[in-house]
Amino acid sequence: MQLFNANIPVMILAAGRGERMRPLTDHLPKPLLEIHGKSLLAYHLEGLSSNGFDRVVINHAWLGQKIEDALQNGQQFHLNISYSPEEEALETAGGIAKALQLLNPEDYFLVINGDVFTPDFPFQRIFDLVEQFRADIDQDAPALMAHLFLAANPIHHPKGDFYLNSPYIFSDEQLANNALSQSKYTFTGIGIYHKDLFQSITPGAKAPLAPLLKKAMGSMLVEGELLKTTWHDVGTPERLLELNKVR
Secondary structure (H helix, E strand, O other), X not given: OOOOOOOOOEEEEEOOOOHHHOOHHHOOOHHHOEEOOEEHHHHHHHHHHHOOOXXXXXXXXXXXXXXXXXXXXXXXXOOEEEEEEOOOOOXXXXXXXXXXXXXXXXXXXXXXXXXXXXXXXXXXXXXXHHHHHHHHHHOOOOOOOEEEEEEOOOOOOOOOOEEEEOOEEEOOOOOOOOOOHHHEEEEEEEEEEEHHHHOOOOOOOOOOOHHHHHHHHHOOOEEEEEOOOXXXXXXXXXXXXXXXXXX
């Protein structure tokens, strides 16, 4: 297997309370819930390790010590794992901004929601994409702020999140007339981001991700693609049960 030295750190978001997953999350952080005997976090970490990534930062809040106890420094996955604890969950952009010092990206880094199940995610593609983004910057193109992975809308989220007019992604604000209504998809919670996207966020402050993305979309600085592999938002006990039934 070819390994890469591309300085692409990874952040896994694991600070959420998991209210919809209660009572399962009353005593266990949501990303440690298991599918076929393996935690959601373990699926991510194994995929990252086997594809040449080595640096991972995990943020946590609710029962975060249990995540650290389970994963420790990442040696069991052949990874270097560090943690960004939050006394109170800072939302997505806030959590990322707080962790940037630990991530220390050259420019781009990968972010994955800790509560999604995508065992066959194409991690190798991340290196190709970042290489392309860096080459574009070398040709004096403006730095792309984000590359989002989208999925077909699941039953529980039929309206989707963003429009894909390949390669660009838009929100309702950019397409008020719904001109691309047939190509609106759900954000998987997986994306490549440029560190400058978060420069307006004070570390330690709460901040959602959507406003940052929408602003960048207005400048045509957000691209994306439709994920062609298995992806599930493991949001309720019922969905977790169904995934454990499937082999």
